Amino acid sequence: xxxxxxxxxxxxIDPIEVFSAYTKLRRVGRRWVGLCPLHPERTxxxxxxxxxxxxxxxxxxxxxxxxxxxxxxxxxxxxxxxRLLQERWKLPPPPGExxxxxxxxxxxxxxxxxxxxxxxxxxxxTEAAAEARAYLEGRGVxxxxxEAYGLGYAPPDGQALxxxxxxxxxxxxxxxxxxxxxERDGRWFDxxxxxxxxxxxxxxxxxxxLAGRALEEGVPKYLNSPETPVxxxxxxxxxxxxAAPAVRQRRAVVLVEGYFDAVLMALHGWPHTVALMxxxxxxxxxxxxxRHADRVWVGFDADESGQKAAWxxxxxxxxxxxxxxxxxxxxxxDPAEVLQRAGTPALGRAFAExxxxxxxxxxxxxxxxxxxxxxxxPTLRQDDARWExxxxxxxxxxQALQALFQLLTRVPHQSSRYYAALQIARxxxxxxxxxxYADFLRWLRRKSGAESQAPGPGSPPPALTLERTSLPSYEKxxxxxxxxxxxxxxxxxxxVGEAILEVARSHRLLRFLYDAWxxxxxxxxxxxxxxxxEPPESLWVHDxxxxxxxxxxxxxxxxxxxxxxxxxxxxxxELARRxxxxxxxxxxxxxxxTRELIDLERASGLHRLGPSPG
Numbered sequence: 291x292x293x294x295x296x297x298x299x300x301x302x303i304d305p306i307e308v309f310s311a312y313t314k315l316r317r318v319g320r321r322w323v324g325l326c327p328l329h330p331e332r333t334x335x336x337x338x339x340x341x342x343x344x345x346x347x348x349x350x351x352x353x354x355x356x357x358x359x360x361x362x363x364x365x366x367x368x369x370x371x372x373r374l375l376q377e378r379w380k381l382p383p384p385p386g387e388x389x390x391x392x393x394x395x396x397x398x399x400x401x402x403x404x405x406x407x408x409x410x411x412x413x414x415x416t417e418a419a420a421e422a423r424a425y426l427e428g429r430g431v432x433x434x435x436x437e438a439y440g441l442g443y444a445p446p447d448g449q450a451l452x453x454x455x456x457x458x459x460x461x462x463x464x465x466x467x468x469x470x471x472x473e474r475d476g477r478w479f480d481x482x483x484x485x486x487x488x489x490x491x492x493x494x495x496x497x498x499x500l501a502g503r504a505l506e507e508g509v510p511k512y513l514n515s516p517e518t519p520v521x522x523x524x525x526x527x528x529x530x531x532x533a534a535p536a537v538r539q540r541r542a543v544v545l546v547e548g549y550f551d552a553v554l555m556a557l558h559g560w561p562h563t564v565a566l567m568x569x570x571x572x573x574x575x576x577x578x579x580x581r582h583a584d585r586v587w588v589g590f591d592a593d594e595s596g597q598k599a600a601w602x603x604x605x606x607x608x609x610x611x612x613x614x615x616x617x618x619x620x621x622x623x624d625p626a627e628v629l630q631r632a633g634t635p636a637l638g639r640a641f642a643e644x645x646x647x648x649x650x651x652x653x654x655x656x657x658x659x660x661x662x663x664x665x666x667x668p669t670l671r672q673d674d675a676r677w678e679x680x681x682x683x684x685x686x687x688x689q690a691l692q693a694l695f696q697l698l699t700r701v702p703h704q705s706s707r708y709y710a711a712l713q714i715a716r717x718x719x720x721x722x723x724x725x726x727y728a729d730f731l732r733w734l735r736r737k738s739g740a741e742s743q744a745p746g747p748g749s750p751p752p753a754l755t756l757e758r759t760s761l762p763s764y765e766k767x768x769x770x771x772x773x774x775x776x777x778x779x780x781x782x783x784x785x786v787g788e789a790i791l792e793v794a795r796s797h798r799l800l801r802f803l804y805d806a807w808x809x810x811x812x813x814x815x816x817x818x819x820x821x822x823x824e825p826p827e828s829l830w831v832h833d834x835x836x837x838x839x840x841x842x843x844x845x846x847x848x849x850x851x852x853x854x855x856x857x858x859x860x861x862x863x864e865l866a867r868r869x870x871x872x873x874x875x876x877x878x879x880x881x882x883x884t885r886e887l888i889d890l891e892r893a894s895g896l897h898r899l900g901p902s903p904g
Contacts, residue, residue: 303375305343305356311378311538312363312581327581328352328362330611330702332808333783363581364493365525365574367396374494395467399520402460402468403497409454410442410487410500419443421505422486429550430629431557439532439553440489444482444502451480469499469515482513488549490514490521490567491531493578498526501549501567512549514567525574528552529564534582536561542585545571545603547596551589551625558634571603576610587644589617591624592664601654604647609700615644618667643668648713651697656680659690681718695733703805708821724820731823761830764849765796770834771846772800773818776807782850794853799827 309315312327315338326336326347335349346353352362360371413419414436422443426436435441444451455465465471471478485502492498499515515521527533529552537543544563546552555563562583566575579586588603590596600616607614617640622628628636645653653670656662660683662670670677684690694714701707708727715723761769771778794800799822806813818831 303343303356305338305340305345308356308375309338309345309359326350328359330580365578366492366494367393367520369393369397369400370492370494370496373496377495396520398461398464399468399518400496400498402455402464403470403500403520405455405458405460406451406468406470406500407440407442407487407489407497409451410444410482411437411440412442413445413450414441414443414487416443416445418445425505426486429626430554431550435553435557439556440497441553442487442489444480444485444487446484448479448483451482452478467518469518469521481515485513488528488553489531490526490528492520492526493530493534495531495534496520497531501528503549512568522574523567523569524572525578526567527564527575527578528567529556532556533562533564537564537579537582541583542587543579543583544587544589546589546625547591547599548624548626554626554629555589555637558629558637560637566599570599571606573606573609576606576612579607579612580610586612586614587617587641588614589619589625589640592619593623596624597654597657597664600650604651605697605700608647608697609702611702614647616647616650617641617644620668648710648717651694652681652684652714652717655684655690655693659683659687678719685718685720691729692733695730698730699734703801706805706809708802709809709811724817728820728823761796761833762852764852765794766830766834767845767849768794768853769796769799769803769830771841772803772807773813773815773834774841776803776813778846779804779807794856796827796830798822799830 306315306322309322309324313324313336315322315324322338322340323334324336324338325331325334326349328336328347329350331349336345336347338345342355344353344355345359357368357371360366360374361368364370364374366374414422423433426441427433431439431441452465452471465478466473470481472481473479482500482502484505486505488501488503489497490499490501499518499521501512501514504511504513514523517523528549533543533552533556540562542562544555544560546555546563546565549565552563552565586607588600588607590600590603604614604616619625619628619640621632621636622630625637628640653662653664653667656670657664660680662680666676670680684694698707698710701710707730711727711730712723715726718726720726768782772782799818802818802821803813815831815835819828819835822828822831
């Protein structure tokens, strides 16, 4: 039975408003349906149940209430979800919030970090902080921005914050776990001393860590709080406190390396800028970006380490389904230096002249393997002879080709990989361009060990079973129709949805055709023969090519219905299996959906079409 406290929360939350902030929902009976914001998909499988404030996704099989959703979507603990609800959806503070031991620990640490942040912000206006204020103004950060971005100052006294905490009776265990102190010989000392202080926020806007920029030589330039129960560098981006709303509004994000870079970019018209914190871009970072942005700009430093970090970020972003753009800083090594030397117009030029991911990949590899200097990047394309020599060096360098192939493996879909390979090949001047993709497939098979297990010369080919080589007749009809009339995908998706593609035996072929249709690309028979050069798909393509049966609307419709039956029956069996492992509330919702599924079958007459085909 739900506690009165949780009941109170549910009464004050509009679940449709919360879920609609992450995906577009449409009403279907008593349910609401949309694309799942927790994983990439193109056909809606995300169901919201307003009467129980809950959701379930049939794609990633996640489910639960609004709080569980926000914990997953924003990577927050329960107190963080409450803070997010209070700030973004104006949820009033609940009466007498109950907390577990974990909740109390997190709340105490967050309170201590907020106290430390306020202490450092006030310290920035003291007489001892004159050098810090002058430094900020010299870096182009005016006084009006200090408060807006929560900047502060850590005094040089090694126990200033510690004394402040003791006066406030902060428990010793909080001092030990909040990440702001170091212990020596039984005494506690402040981690940050004589530094500009930057707050690090989580997506709910809470301060979860602090970072400092040194004002003196001979010490590390930047120093971050260590990881704590409330802070993980691999899951947090600097600047979320002010950038998150702008990212959601613009559906775009700019990634930089430095804290000052992020602050100055925001000051000069790019408030959707966030920075890494001395770590590489991670899959957790990309998942946050996927939920809030469609466009990514990468503006890492122009030095060797910055470009290496950008190369690694390209892999993560491509794997997340993004087509990122890369900024070139030609008038400084980073955005802060560009602003200091050339002003805001130089930043605008960098965005206007940004490279796409494949251009950046080629330039980066040419720098490493063809003797190209980063200073040559802006003019290299205009020098045909130099470009051809550099491209040839890439093609002839085994390490460079392997690096390109490794990057291609991160592209999510087969058809997208093929077209990415074509783009790269054309820029390298390869003829025919498809040869690069063929080389990639051979490398992939070799890498997976397939070729090492292949029979030697003169050995008979391995027997292919009927299960692998034969296709049900209804699948042949559907495939041939979609190859020659890709506009039929509109009907197929309206009737059965994207999930049905995985049910078909020819799912790889169907997925390739679907991805191409969705992206507006043309697929012809030569392309299919080139891409699917291995059995069983190669046998199916040749069989379809030889088939000269004329188009028949009635047969196509019946073929779609037969595939529909297979999908419904597999889905019903899968739902029954999963229902046994779900908690009672979610199981009840799945049971209701299953009943609706059966009713839909009966209403459509699908239950009369006989046994499962194929």
